[in-house]
Structures are given as C-alpha cells and as structure tokens.
Amino acid sequence: xxxTIREVSAAAGVSVTTVSRxxxxxxxxxxxxxxxxxxxxxxxxxxxxxxxxALAGQRSFQIALLYDNPSPYYxxxxxxxxRAHCIERGFRVVFQECDVTSADxxxxxxxxxxxxxxxxxxxxxxxxxxxxxxxxxxxxxxxxVRIAPGGSLDISPRVFIDDEAAAERITDHLVGLxxxxxxxxxxxxxxxxxxxxxxxxxxxxxxxxxxxxxxxxQQGLFDFTxxxxxxxxxLTMARRPSAIFASNDDMGAGVLTAAHELGLAVPGDIAIAGxxxxxxxxxxxxxxxxxxxxxxxxxxxxxxxxxxxxxxxGQQLDFELxxxxxxxxxxxxxx
Amino acid sequence: xxxTIREVSAAAGVSVTTVSRxxxxxxxxxxxxxxxxxxxxxxxxxxxxxxxxALAGQRSFQIALLYDNPSPYYxxxxxxxxRAHCIERGFRVVFQECDVTSADxxxxxxxxxxxxxxxxxxxxxxxxxxxxxxxxxxxxxxxxVRIAPGGSLDISPRVFIDDEAAAERITDHLVGLxxxxxxxxxxxxxxxxxxxxxxxxxxxxxxxxxxxxxxxxQQGLFDFTxxxxxxxxxLTMARRPSAIFASNDDMGAGVLTAAHELGLAVPGDIAIAGxxxxxxxxxxxxxxxxxxxxxxxxxxxxxxxxxxxxxxxGQQLDFELxxxxxxxxxxxxxx
DNA sequence: CTGTTAGCGCCTTCAT
DNA sequence: ATGAAGGCGCTAACAG
Numbered sequence: 001x002x003x004t005i006r007e008v009s010a011a012a013g014v015s016v017t018t019v020s021r022x023x024x025x026x027x028x029x030x031x032x033x034x035x036x037x038x039x040x041x042x043x044x045x046x047x048x049x050x051x052x053x054a055l056a057g058q059r060s061f062q063i064a065l066l067y068d069n070p071s072p073y074y075x076x077x078x079x080x081x082x083r084a085h086c087i088e089r090g091f092r093v094v095f096q097e098c099d100v101t102s103a104d105x106x107x108x109x110x111x112x113x114x115x116x117x118x119x120x121x122x123x124x125x126x127x128x129x130x131x132x133x134x135x136x137x138x139x140x141x142x143x144x145v146r147i148a149p150g151g152s153l154d155i156s157p158r159v160f161i162d163d164e165a166a167a168e169r170i171t172d173h174l175v176g177l178x179x180x181x182x183x184x185x186x187x188x189x190x191x192x193x194x195x196x197x198x199x200x201x202x203x204x205x206x207x208x209x210x211x212x213x214x215x216x217x218q219q220g221l222f223d224f225t226x227x228x229x230x231x232x233x234x235l236t237m238a239r240r241p242s243a244i245f246a247s248n249d250d251m252g253a254g255v256l257t258a259a260h261e262l263g264l265a266v267p268g269d270i271a272i273a274g275x276x277x278x279x280x281x282x283x284x285x286x287x288x289x290x291x292x293x294x295x296x297x298x299x300x301x302x303x304x305x306x307x308x309x310x311x312x313x314g315q316q317l318d319f320e321l322x323x324x325x326x327x328x329x330x331x332x333x334x335x
Numbered sequence: 336x337x338x339t340i341r342e343v344s345a346a347a348g349v350s351v352t353t354v355s356r357x358x359x360x361x362x363x364x365x366x367x368x369x370x371x372x373x374x375x376x377x378x379x380x381x382x383x384x385x386x387x388x389a390l391a392g393q394r395s396f397q398i399a400l401l402y403d404n405p406s407p408y409y410x411x412x413x414x415x416x417x418r419a420h421c422i423e424r425g426f427r428v429v430f431q432e433c434d435v436t437s438a439d440x441x442x443x444x445x446x447x448x449x450x451x452x453x454x455x456x457x458x459x460x461x462x463x464x465x466x467x468x469x470x471x472x473x474x475x476x477x478x479x480v481r482i483a484p485g486g487s488l489d490i491s492p493r494v495f496i497d498d499e500a501a502a503e504r505i506t507d508h509l510v511g512l513x514x515x516x517x518x519x520x521x522x523x524x525x526x527x528x529x530x531x532x533x534x535x536x537x538x539x540x541x542x543x544x545x546x547x548x549x550x551x552x553q554q555g556l557f558d559f560t561x562x563x564x565x566x567x568x569x570l571t572m573a574r575r576p577s578a579i580f581a582s583n584d585d586m587g588a589g590v591l592t593a594a595h596e597l598g599l600a601v602p603g604d605i606a607i608a609g610x611x612x613x614x615x616x617x618x619x620x621x622x623x624x625x626x627x628x629x630x631x632x633x634x635x636x637x638x639x640x641x642x643x644x645x646x647x648x649g650q651q652l653d654f655e656l657x658x659x660x661x662x663x664x665x666x667x668x669x670x
Numbered sequence: 671c672t673g674t675t676a677g678c679g680c681c682t683t684c685a686t
Numbered sequence: 687a688t689g690a691a692g693g694c695g696c697t698a699a700c701a702g
Contacts, residue, residue: 002449004679015689020681028687045442047449051386051395052679055694059681060386072613076407083432092450095430097418107380114337114382115427260595278407339695350673355697363671387695390678394697674701679694686689 003044012040023048050092054117063120063306064094064112065299066127070188070223071250073278074295078124078147081299089307094118098127100190106132113140120144120306122299126190128158143309145302150192157309159301163193166291167200170245170273173289175208179243179271181216183234185255187247188222197247197275216241220251227251231258235270246274249290338379347375358383385427389452398455398641399429399447400634401462405523405558406585408613409630413459413482416634424642429453433462435525441467448475455479455641457634461525463493478644480637485527492644494636498528501626502535505580505608508624510543514578514606517545518569520555520562520590522582529557532582532610551576555586562586566593570605581609584625 005023009016014037021029022037029037040046054060065082069075079095086093094116098108112118113136121144127133128149137144138155148160174182184201187194198217205212215237218230227246231254234241246252252274256266264270276290340358344351349372356364357372364372375381389395400417404410414430421428429451433443447453448471456479462468463481469490472479483495509517519536522529533552540547550572553565562581566589569576581587587609591601599605611625 005681006679016680017682017689018687021688024681030687033687045445045449047446049390049452049679050450051389051452052694053681054386055384055390055696056679056681057694072407072411076410079430080432094427095414097415110380111382114380115385117384117386265598340697341695351696352673352698353671356672359697365671368671384695387678388697390680390694391696392678392698672702674699676698676700678697681692681694683692684690686687 002049003046005046005048008037008040008044008046011044012037060117060119061090062092062094062116062118063122063303064096064116064118065122065124066096066098066109066133067124068098068100068127069124070221071248071278073250077278077295078299081296081301082122082303084296085300085303085307091119091303091307093303098133100126100130100133105130106136109133109136110140113137113142118142120309122302122306123147123149124299125149125193126188129192143306145306145309147298147302148193150196157305159298159305161293161298163196164200164203166275166293167197167245167247168204169200170275170289170291171201171204172208174243174245174271174273175204175210177243177271179241180210181213181239181241181243182210183216183218183241183244185218185220185227185230185244185246185251185274187220187251189219191222194222194247201245220247222248222250224250224254224257227254228258229254231255232262235259235262235264240270243271243273246272248274249276249278252276252290337384338381340381340383343372343375343379343381346379347372395452395454396425397427397429397451397453398457398638399431399451399453400457400459400638401431401433401444401468402459403433403435403462404459405556406583406613408585412613412630413634416631416636417457417638419631420635420638420642426454426638426642428638433468435461435465435468440465441471444468444471445475448472448477453477455644457637457641458482458484459634460484460528461523464527478641480641480644482633482637483528485531492640494633494640496628496633498531499535499538501610501628502532502580503539504535505610505624505626506536506539507543509578509580509606509608510539510545512578512606514576515545516548516551516574516576516578518551518553518576518579520553520565520579520581520586520609522555522586523557524554526557529582536580555582557583557585559585559589559592562589563593564589566590567597570594570597570599575605578606578608581607583609584611584613587611587625 005016005019009019014033018029018033019037022034050061067075067078082093096112098105121137121142123133123144123146125148128146129151144156146156146158149158186198218233220226220230227250234244235258244255246255252272255272259266259270266272273289275293277293277295340351340354344354349368353364353368354372357369385396402410402413417428431447433440456472456477458479458481460483463484464486479491481491481493484493521533553568555561555565562585566579569579570593579590581590587607590607594601594605601607608624610628612628612630
C-alpha cells in the first residue's frame with residue numbers, strides 16, 4: 001500500500017505539519033530536521049497523494065494541455081514538450097482533446113475545471129483562439145498560457161513564432177532559386193497561423209513584383225489528405241507551378257506523395273517547401289527547404305511560464321518568449 | 336466557483352448522502368427524490384470533484400494508459416480509442432508515457448500509482464510485456480488489461496489480434512501475385528509482435544516451398560527512419576526483391592519513400608505490403624495491400640474491459656476480445 | 671428509503 | 687522552529 005504523511009512523520013519523529021513543510025519546501029524547518037524527514041520520505045518511498053493535496057491546499061500540482069488538431073505528430077510534439085517540463089517541476093499534465101466547433105465546448109471545459117483541480121491551463125492552436133474556452137478560463141480565474149494565439153494578445157502570456165516573417169523568408173528563398181510560379185496551400189481556416197503564413201507569402205510575392213494567380217492558392221486543412229488533394233490539383237494543371245509551398249508538414253507530405261504518384265522528380269520537376277511544425281518533414285522530405293517551427297519547444301516554454309506563475313503568484317507572466325527560426329529571444333512585455 | 340455536493344443537497348432539500356447515492360447510481364432512492372436531486376445537479380451544473388471522490392471512496396473514476404512507442408500515429412490511436420470509451424462511462428484517462436528500458440521504470444510506475452488514485456491500468460505494447468510494470472501492478476493489486484501481450488497470457492485480461500496469422504495471410508497474398516523473393520523488415524525487438532509477424536512470414540514461405548534468404552530479412556525499429564534505411568538497403572541490392580513486407584506502417588512509409596527516391600515505380604517495379612497499425616497506410620500508401628490492425632478499437636476494447644471490471648468487481652475480466660482482420664469475436668477464457 | 675457520524679490524506683490557520 | 691486542531695468534498699458504515 002501507499003504510505004501516508006502520517007507514517008513518514010512517525011518514522012521521522014516529527015509532526016505531520018513538519019513533513020508537510022518539507023514537502024512544500026517551506027522555510028522555518030531546521031536543516032537537521034529537514035534531513036531526517038527527507039530520509040524518512042526516501043526510505044518509505046512516500047509520494048504525496050495528488051488528490052489529497054488538491055483537496056486540502058489551493059494547489060494541485062496539475063495543469064492541463066488543451067488541443068484540437070488533425071495531426072498526430074503535432075499532438076505528440078506538444079504533449080512531449082509540456083510533459084518534459086512538468087516532470088522536472090514535479091507537476092502532472094492532463095492531456096485534454098477538445099472540439100472547438102462543438103456546441104458543448106464551454107460546458108466540456110467547465111467540467112474539466114470543476115472535476116480536476118488544476119493550477120493552470122495551456123492552450124494550443126486552434127484552442128488558443130477559442131472565445132468560449134478563454135471565457136471559461138477567465139470566469140474560473142485560472143492562469144493560462146497560449147501557444148501561438150492570433151488575437152487578444154494581451155489577455156494572457158503567450159509563446160509563438162513570427163509566422164508571417166517565416167513564410168516570407170521561405171518564399172524569398174524559392175524566388176531566389178528562380179521560381180516565379182509558386183503554388184501555396186493554405187492551412188486550416190480555424191488556425192490563425194494559416195492566414196499569417198498566407199500573408200507572409202503574399203508580401204514576399206509583392207515585394208518581388210510577382211503577380212498572384214488565384215488558382216495557385218488553394219485551401220487545405222493542415223492534414224495529409226487535404227495536402228495530397230491540393231497538390232494533385234496543382235500538379236495536374238495545364239501550366240503547373242514550378243514550386244509548391246505547403247503551410248505545414250502533413251500537407252507537404254501529401255504534396256510529395258502526389259508528385260511521386262504523378263512521376264514527377266522532386267526537386268527536379270517540382271520544388272516543395274513549407275513549414276515543418278512537427279519534425280515530420282525531417283523524415284519525409286529531408287532534402288527540402290522548410291521553416292522549422294519548434295512545436296515541442298513552444299509547449300515546453302508554455303509549461304514553464306505557467307508553472308513559474310503558480311510559484312510566484314503570476315509575476316513572471318509578464319514575460320513572453322519569442323522563438324523565431326532557430327533563434328530564441330525573450331523579451332519583456334510593455335505592461 | 337465550483338459548486339459542492341452540500342449546495343446540491345441544500346438545493347434539493349435532502350442530505351448529502353442522498354446526493355451521493357444519486358451520483359453513484361445506487362439503489363434505494365425514491366424515484367421522485369432522485370429526480371429532484373438530478374434537477375438540482377443540472378441546475379447548479381454540479382460536477383463531483385475527482386480528488387474528493389478518490390480520497391473518500393475506493394474508486395477514483397480514473398484509469399491510466401501506459402505506452403512507450405516510437406510512432407505518434409500509434410500513440411494517438413490508442414489515446415483516442417481509450418478516451419472514447421472513458422468519456423462514455425464518465426471516466427478520466429491519464430496518458431502516461433514511460434521508458435521500458437529505464438532503470439527507474441518500476442519506481443516511475445509505483446510513483447504514478449501512489450500519486451494518482453487509479454481504478455485500473457491499460458498497458459500497450461511494449462509495456463504489455465514489461466516485467467517491472469506488471470510486478471508493480473500486481474503488488475498494488477490494481478486491475479490491468481494488456482493490449483497485445485506476448486507472454487504470461489493468463490495473468491491479465493488482454494486484447495489482441497492474431498499477428499502470426501495476419502502476417503501469413505499477407506505473405507500468401509504476395510506469393511499469389513507471383514512474388515518469390517520477398518524482403519521482410521522486422522519490427523522493434525522490444526515488441527513481441529515483431530517476432531510473431533516474422534514467424535507468420537516464415538511459415539508462409541515454408542508452406543510455399545520458398546527458401547529464406549538472410550539478406551532479405553532486415554531488422555527495423557517500427558519507425559520511419561529504420562524502414563527507410565532497410566528499404567534502401569534492399570532496393571539497392573544487386574538482385575533486389577520484387578516485393579517488400581514492412582512490419583508496420585511507419586516503416587512501410589519509409590520503404591515507399593526509398594522506392595520513390597530511387598525512381599522505382601510502386602507497385603510496378605516493387606510491391607510493398609505490410610501491417611497498418613495506425614491507419615497511416617490509408618493515407619500514405621492507399622493502393623498497397625495491408626493488414627489493418629485496429630489499434631484504436633483495441634484500446635477502446637481494453638478500456639471497456641477494464642471499466643467493466645471495476646463496476647462488477649472483476650467478473651467480466653474472464654472475457655477476452657479477439658479482433659482478427661475485420662472480424663470481432665468474443666470468447667470466454669477457460670478460467 | 672433517508673440521514674448522521676466518521677474519516678480519506680493532506681494543508682492551514684493558530685498556538686507554543 | 688515545531689505542533690495541534692480543523693476542514694477541503696466526498697463516501698462509508700451505521701442507524702433509523
């Protein structure tokens with residue numbers, strides 16, 4: 001059976017209060033006493049019950065990660081990043097998928113908050129921009145950090161990259177290679193990043209004096225299937241583009257497959273480039289040019305900001321982390 | 336703020352015990368009373384605290400899903416399957432990645448069990464065959480269900496497909512198409528299924544009187560990279576095989592990519608077949624022949640078996656679910 | 671059928 | 687610097 005704080009206190013010859021103090025790293029415990037307690041904890045392999053701590057205290061040492069994404073690779077990346085930091089800090093993460101288009105979304109989130117005593121929540125796109133979720137969180141007064149939110153930037157700490165600049169840079173690269181007719185596959189309409197990436201693409205085209213062609217800009221859904229379909233459409237056009245820019249890696253893999261199916265050499269007949277949100281591109285299209293979005297690191301940073309906040313009462317939330325390309329910069333909000 | 340059972344009892348004009356009875360669907364509550372309580376619950380949007388229930392009762396309405404797998408698609412499949420059933424039953428799932436090769440594995444699991452009050456655990460491969468994890472679970476006397484375990488079949492309920500027969504069937508198919516030199520990529524050595532699939536392949540070859548060639552059987556790791564490497568090795572051999580059997584879909588995608596890179600037509604120059612553990616193949620290699628392993632359904636069935644057990648005190652654990660191809664059969668253990 | 675009385679394991683005032 | 691007492695929200699025997 002699991003051992004309890006009472007057994008530890010007996011073993012160490014102190015009161016449970018003292019053990020609790022040691023557990024929570026509180027001051028005013030004589031070093032010698034602290035050592036004895038720590039020894040007893042180790043000897044009994046004691047682990048405080050999350051349920052009991054949540055019930056008694058105002059902290060639960062649990063945070064939740066919300067997501068609603070079509071890409072298993074993406075989900076795995078954010079889960080891994082968030083968990084990595086939580087383990088370091090002795091926190092537990094609740095991975096919670098949700099449906100941003102559901103009518104019950106607000107109720108679902110409220111239920112999660114009521115059932116589970118959480119210390120904070122991380123929102124990943126497109127949940128980062130869900131008005132219902134944000135409202136429920138604010139109502140419950142729970143701290144939250146958003147990954148790559150598109151709007152209301154000042155209502156919460158956030159972690160993001162500059163999608164527009166990144167898309168612009170990739171487009172510059174393609175143009176630099178001599179491409180003038182470049183296809184673009186837009187991401188899922190629910191994701192704000194989709195539009196930001198499109199904007200960056202367009203801005204680069206304009207800067208290079210290249211006219212847009214409507215049929216070269218196709219809607220996708222951030223998943224393999226939609227990328228494959230859009231790729232096929234463009235690659236079978238009478239005058240097909242010489243390059244295709246996919247807004248994420250799943251769609252890029254789809255385009256690559258379409259090219260292969262049509263017997264086109266990559267990058268001989270058709271160049272493919274785009275965002276690598278989840279390191280999938282490193283596997284599927286290693287020779288191609290991508291902007292690597294450090295998804296795992298974004299989630300890691302989000303967890304850190306959140307947990308720092310619960311430790312210090314919210315002070316550190318005044319920071320935001322900007323990850324641009326491979327450069328990580330940290331800057332203070334104007335606040 | 337979250338409302339409590341006490342507020343519900345006040346609103347309904349009954350004692351908290353009665354509310355608790357309604358919550359837990361216990362008998363001996365007058366229908367009229369039950370209705371009044373349910374109304375109050377709905378009106379106050381009351382959700383019982385998981386922490387409080389876990390502390391007070393012997394049930395927590397929480398189970399854990401353990402995994403240690405290189406494939407994000409696989410992880411997502413089992414998470415989705417398990418969660419789907421848990422939501423139906425009002426349970427919460429804790430997704431817990433672990434490292435079966437870690438020296439701290441036993442401690443990690445013991446920690447999970449001590450911190451979280453769980454009603455049961457689902458093990459997915461290769462955790463299903465981890466002696467440490469199984470020992471920790473048995474020590475804690477917690478019910479657990481294993482997905483596709485390789486050994487000690489009677490120590491727990493299990494959910495599985497017949498990997499050997501499936502591999503045999505696929506091989507038969509390839510031979511039926513006229514292939515005599517078939518490459519085989521073995522799965523991760525930690526997974527029992529890897530060996531079972533190899534055995535099925537070999538048995539089919541033997542039955543058809545085809546001699547094995549050592550260089551046509553290559554070790555893989557169930558991930559894209561290893562499949563890609565093994566595929567390249569075989570496709571660049573002086574006398575390359577006419578077909579390749581990949582032990583899972585990630586490796587199959589790797590082989591497919593290798594074939595494309597080498598300018599080989601699929602399935603013209605090289606046939607590719609194998610297991611589709613995660614529906615990845617449906618996307619990446621739709622025209623190819625695969626055995627679909629219903630991973631999501633396996634996890635769903637595992638969750639059902641586990642929760643049924645907690646409801647009925649373990650009786651239903653005498654059942655096992657066999658999913659073979661698209662046929663689902665349920666049969667009683669000899670027990 | 672319903673209510674009363676104790677805790678579950680821990681944190682949190684308050685004393686000392 | 688340490689301990690005693692009370693309670694978090696709920697379930698579990700007991701009475702009625």
